[in-house]
Amino acid sequence: MSTLTLVTGNKTYSSWSLRPWLLLKHLGVEFHEISVPLHAPDATGQITRYSPSGRVPVLLDGNQVIWESLAIGEYLAERYPTVWPAEAHRRALARSAANEMHAGFTALREELPFNCRTRRSGVMPSHVAQAEIGRIVALWKTCRQTVHGEEGPWLFGCFTCADAMFAPVALRFHTYGVALPEEAKIYVDTVRQDHHVQTWIQAACAETAAIPEEERGKPVGENDAM
Structure with a gap:
């Protein structure tokens, strides 16, 4: 290569x-x-x-x-x-979850646009978007149920392509203060605290350009994005 x-x-x-x-x-x-x-x-x-x-x-x-x-x-x-889990059943589940994330959740994407530079308030997801949030939480739980012992905090223990696919929606949940069950909150924190994700967010905070249609709601504070 x-x-x-x-x-x-x-x-x-x-x-x-x-x-x-x-x-x-x-x-x-x-x-x-x-x-x-x-x-x-x-x-x-x-x-x-x-x-x-x-x-x-x-x-x-x-x-x-x-x-x-x-x-x-x-x-x-x-x-x-290591892009995908080593075990066949986990690999199949990871691919299915990643493909569902790639192809679906259009209401969530439209109503809660990705913006990792600030936290936002005053954005209320529709019933359709709420249902999509519930589906994502259920997917995360299904993936985490395949993890045993101290394998790691990611969806399948170690970081895989499934985590790469879900990282943006985890940051969306943080940006808009989406209410989540405890296990989902832990996963969102895992994503946010990742060293590479922090590097991405720091670079985003250094950007000055704004796309108005992507700035939904009201800013809570730039530092809170970290």
């Missing part, structure tokens, strides 16, 4: 970019990052230089172009077996 390049968007708003970035960091894979400000007038033109879909993230491996966060995860799994 040649030196990888990951094309991402703003760290404040681009939940999709966080997923492969975080996975690469946990794998310990060196990569070059190109960040395209999503608010810029020529953002689409910049992104299409690298991505045929016109969206981020996109992974460049020599002449190979891989777009979509889950496809990037599967591409990396061909070279790094």
